[in-house]
Structures are given as structure tokens and as C-alpha cells.
Amino acid sequence: MIPAAFEYHRPPDLAAAIAALRDYGDDARVVAGGHSLIPMMKLRMAEIPHLIDLQAITALKGISIDGSTVRIGAMTTQAELIAHDGLASLAPILRETALQIADPQVRYVGTIGGNVANGDPGNDMPALMQCLDAGFILAGPDGERTVSAREFYQSAYVTLREDGEILTAVSFEATGGGHAYEKQKRKIGDYATAAAAVLMVKDKTACSRASVAMTNLSDVPVWSKAAGDALAGTSCGPADIDAAVAAMLADIAPTADNRGPVEFKRHVAGVILRRAIARAWSRA
Amino acid sequence: MKKMQLTLTVNGEAHDVLAEPRELLIHVLRERLGLTGPHIGCETSHCGACTIDMNGRSVKSCTVFAAQADGATITTIEGLGAPGALHPLQEAFREHHGLQCGFCTPGMITRAYRLLQENPSPTEAEVRMGMAGNLCRCTGYQNIVKAILAAATEMNTLKEAAE
Ligand SMILES: Cc1cc2nc3c(=O)[nH]c(=O)nc-3n(C[C@H](O)[C@H](O)[C@H](O)COP(=O)(O)OP(=O)(O)OC[C@H]3O[C@@H](n4cnc5c(N)ncnc54)[C@H](O)[C@@H]3O)c2cc1C
Ligand code: FES
Ligand code: FES
Numbered sequence: 001m002i003p004a005a006f007e008y009h010r011p012p013d014l015a016a017a018i019a020a021l022r023d024y025g026d027d028a029r030v031v032a033g034g035h036s037l038i039p040m041m042k043l044r045m046a047e048i049p050h051l052i053d054l055q056a057i058t059a060l061k062g063i064s065i066d067g068s069t070v071r072i073g074a075m076t077t078q079a080e081l082i083a084h085d086g087l088a089s090l091a092p093i094l095r096e097t098a099l100q101i102a103d104p105q106v107r108y109v110g111t112i113g114g115n116v117a118n119g120d121p122g123n124d125m126p127a128l129m130q131c132l133d134a135g136f137i138l139a140g141p142d143g144e145r146t147v148s149a150r151e152f153y154q155s156a157y158v159t160l161r162e163d164g165e166i167l168t169a170v171s172f173e174a175t176g177g178g179h180a181y182e183k184q185k186r187k188i189g190d191y192a193t194a195a196a197a198v199l200m201v202k203d204k205t206a207c208s209r210a211s212v213a214m215t216n217l218s219d220v221p222v223w224s225k226a227a228g229d230a231l232a233g234t235s236c237g238p239a240d241i242d243a244a245v246a247a248m249l250a251d252i253a254p255t256a257d258n259r260g261p262v263e264f265k266r267h268v269a270g271v272i273l274r275r276a277i278a279r280a281w282s283r284a
Numbered sequence: 285m286k287k288m289q290l291t292l293t294v295n296g297e298a299h300d301v302l303a304e305p306r307e308l309l310i311h312v313l314r315e316r317l318g319l320t321g322p323h324i325g326c327e328t329s330h331c332g333a334c335t336i337d338m339n340g341r342s343v344k345s346c347t348v349f350a351a352q353a354d355g356a357t358i359t360t361i362e363g364l365g366a367p368g369a370l371h372p373l374q375e376a377f378r379e380h381h382g383l384q385c386g387f388c389t390p391g392m393i394t395r396a397y398r399l400l401q402e403n404p405s406p407t408e409a410e411v412r413m414g415m416a417g418n419l420c421r422c423t424g425y426q427n428i429v430k431a432i433l434a435a436a437t438e439m440n441t442l443k444e445a446a447e
Contacts, residue, residue: 001327008288008305008351031352038347039329041306051305053352079341103417105332105395108341109348188416189330 003041032114074113093179122191130223131197134172140165153220177201178284182276202284217252295363305351321361332418335391361390382431384422
């Protein structure tokens with residue numbers, strides 16, 4: 001499987017990468033780890049005359065933590081997320097999620113920037129970023145702006161990123177509390193049949209705040225505000241969890257594919273969310 | 285399409301290679317450098333037969349463009365051991381019947397090498413998790429896991445003896 005021919009560019013810094021995107025316009029795409037893009041190019045589902053490799057741009061790498069503010073450079077790999085102890089103690093849901101993505105080889109090269117910019121509903125990081133209320137920092141010819149992860153996704157592979165923009169980092173406030181990323185997949189290395197990201201903050205015996213987001217159950221990741229609201233202010237009893245699951249089910253819109261028919265996916269979504277809530281609450 | 289001059293350090297030797305940017309790294313290794321140890325199984329990033337070590341990471345070389353590897357330091361199965369001077373992992377795979385047809389073996393051993401660099405004394409569960417990107421259609425994995433655990437012990441013993 002050989003992709004269509006392309007010209008290869010490895011800009012040394014962000015300004016040069018943005019300039020390359022401007023110069024080649026529709027003919028250019030950036031490549032990060034390449035583990036979503038290269039398979040598409042090999043299948044000739046993507047033909048890209050100018051491939052702009054971000055690997056040399058050191059400003060896109062690294063994790064920084066300032067109090068409860070976390071900033072992760074776009075070119076940080078999933079393996080680097082997993083290995084980072086500071087991140088694991090402040091926001092352990094990142095390690096838990098990253099460990100459920102693909103396999104070790106893919107995690108060594110797949111980046112958080114590529115995972116969230118890709119716009120594939122099967123990617124796991126987008127729902128997690130919505131759950132965390134992260135912001136995506138985009139740099140383009142007109143400077144920098146931040147877009148909320150909860151607004152970024154429009155439809156499959158369509159996001160609010162402009163063609164000339166590069167995602168430089170994701171940033172969020174760590175809220176503490178209990179967490180869980182629960183994923184149902186057919187086999188190791190598979191995308192989710194359904195997955196749920198849950199964060200819950202506990203105040204004495206009650207849940208003071210909850211955030212719920214779902215993966216691969218619509219053409220975009222689904223942050224279910226209603227599901228989080230159904231848990232907030234409750235003691236997370238069976239009726240409260242039923243209400244949260246019902247609210248989530250009203251927000252998703254799965255379609256039938258080789259992972260199963262719609263009814264099955266809705267069933268799995270409910271099971272997965274219940275498990276995620278139970279685990280997050282037990283850790284809150 | 286214009287070819288590119290690439291510089292690769294493979295198994296300790298510097299190579300200048302002329303290749304199209306779109307060539308897959310596995311093809312460069314096998315066809316231009318004659319290193320046929322890493323295999324092509326699925327060619328779709330799933331089986332791990334093409335696993336090599338690139339800049340200290342286990343990578344599926346069917347999912348890397350030649351151009352991306354420019355400047356990289358690479359180790360393939362050929363760089364780990366040689367007939368008569370097998371790497372402890374190669375020795376352990378033989379001893380514990382960690383292979384049958386052998387097709388997955390170069391990828392298995394190259395991946396296991398990196399796993400043991402990062403975690404010299406893994407548990408069985410850690411070996412299984414760490415080898416999750418490599419498929420084998422013959423052995424049922426049991427003896428592969430055994431071989432890696434045995435190699436870990438042997439490598440730790442050799443290291444202690446050397447200190
Ligand atoms: C066998 C296999 C199994 C997988 N399983 C999973 C899984 O279970 N869950 C999961 O989430 N993912 C999975 N993946 C995908 C993997 O995690 C990808 O690596 C990831 O989705 C994309 O990251 P990347 O760095 O490889 O991006 P690339 O493939 O390099 O890029 C993906 C897209 O994003 C764009 N892009 C990349 N970086 C930027 C940036 N900084 N700014 C703007 N645009 C950018 C590219 O132009 C491209 O369109 C799997 C991949 C494989 C091969
Ligand atoms: S040949 Fe590369 S993963 Fe199968
Ligand atoms: S020994 Fe035959 S595929 Fe593993």
C-alpha cells in the first residue's frame with residue numbers, strides 16, 4: 001500500500017510551519033505521529049501533495065503544570081503522557097485514558113494534538129478533553145486563539161480549526177475528585193464501541209459537581225451536561241445514576257456499523273457509563 | 285517524484301539512502317538496505333511484525349514514511365544478535381519455544397528488547413500489556429511471555445555479573 005507521491009517539509013519552528021500551510025493552502029496538511037493520517041494516505045483516502053512534518057518544532061512538545069493549570073504541547077505522545085508522574089497525580093484520568101488507546105507501538109508515536117485535531121469520533125482524547133473542559137490553543141497567520149473542546153467538534157472530521165491553523169497545545173484546570181475512563185472495545189488496539197469519561201467532586205457525602213462525556217456514540221464526542229447535572233447535588237444512589245444514564249442516552253446518536261447495531265451500542269453506552277460513575281465515585 | 289537524500293543510523297552504521305519521501309520505512313530497510321529481519325505482516329499498523337527500534341521507541345515501520353525517519357537511529361533484529369552470538373532474548377525464545385513459524389519473531393524480540401530496557405524486571409501482566417501491539421498466529425503467546433520473563437532474569441544476572 002503506497003500512498004500518492006508528496007513533497008516532504010520539516011519546518012524548524014512554528015512560524016515556518018504556519019508559513020508552509022499558507023504557501024501551499026489546500027495542498028498541505030501537517031503530520032504529527034502519523035498514526036491516523038498515514039493509514040488514510042496508504043488507503044488513498046487522503047492525497048496530500050505537501051506534507052508538513054511537525055517533529056522538529058520543540059515549542060510543541062512538553063507538559064507544564066502551574067498550580068492546577070495543565071498545559072500539554074500538541075506533539076506530546078501518549079507514551080509521554082503515561083510516563084509523566086506529575087500529570088498522573090494531578091489529573092490521573094489522562095494516564096487511565098491513554099493506556100486504553102491502541103497498543104504500545106502506537107502510543108510511542110501518536111500525539112495528543114493529532115488525536116484531538118483529527119476529528120475522528122473514534123478517538124478517545126476528544127471526549128476526555130470535553131469532560132475536563134479543556135481549551136485547544138490554535139496558532140495561525142493571524143495569531144493565537146483558544147477554542148473550547150466542548151465547541152470544537154462540528155461533525156466527523158470537521159472541527160473549528162481553520163485550514164491555516166496549527167493546534168499548539170491543550171490546556172485545562174485540574175479539578176481533583178474522582179475520575180474514570182471506561183472503554184468497551186472488541187479487542188486490544190480497537191476503537192471504542194462505547195467509552196465514558198467521568199469526573200466527580202465529592203462534598204462530604206454528596207456529589208457537588210460531575211462531568212460526563214462519551215466517545216464514538218455520535219459523529220462527534222458528546223459532553224452530556226444533563227448527565228452531569230443529574231448527578232450533582234445527589235448522593236449518587238441508584239435512582240440518581242439511572243437519571244444520569246437516561247440523560248446521557250438522550251444526548252447520544254450512535255449509528256450501526258461493524259461494532260454493532262444501534263440498540264446494542266445504546267445498551268453498551270449505559271453499561272459503560274454505570275461502571276465509570278461507580279469507579280469515579282469510589283475514588284471521589 | 286523527486287527522491288530525497290536520507291541519513292539513517294541503522295544497527296550502529298551510518299547510511300545515506302536515496303528514497304522517495306512516500307516510501308515506507310519498512311521498504312527502505314528491507315529493499316534498499318537489505319535488512320529483511322523486520323517483516324511485513326498486515327501492512328496496516330496492526331500486527332507488529334514490522335516493529336523496529338527508532339530513537340529509543342518501538343515503532344511499526346510500515347506506518348512511518350522514509351522522510352520522517354531522516355536523521356533517526358534505528359535498531360532492527362539484525363542489530364540485536366548474530367548467529368553464534370545470540371541476544372539473551374533470542375536465546376530465550378529458542379529455549380522456551382517462543383516461536384513456531386517465526387514470522388512474528390523479529391518484531392516480538394525487537395519490541396521485547398525495548399520493553400526490558402524500560403522495565404528490566406516486569407511482571408507477567410506487564411509483559412502481556414507491553415507486548416499487546418504484536419500478534420502471533422502460532423504460539424498462543426504463552427511461550428513468548430515465558431521467554432521474555434526468562435530473558436529478563438538472564439539479562440539482570442548478566443548485568444550484575446558485569447558490575
Ligand atoms: C492500530 C491503531 C489503533 C488505534 N487505536 C486508537 C484508539 O483506540 N483510540 C484512539 O484515540 N486512537 C487510536 N488510534 C489513533 C492514534 O491514537 C493516532 O496516533 C492519533 O489519533 C493521531 O495522532 P497522530 O499524532 O498520529 O496524528 P496524525 O496521524 O499525524 O494526524 C491526524 C490528523 O490531525 C492533524 N494534526 C495532527 N497534529 C496537528 C496539529 N498539531 N495541529 C493541527 N492538525 C494536526 C493531521 O493533519 C491529521 O489530519 C489508533 C491507531 C492505530 C494505528
Ligand atoms: S506490518 Fe506493520 S504492523 Fe503489521
Ligand atoms: S510464530 Fe508464527 S506468527 Fe508467531
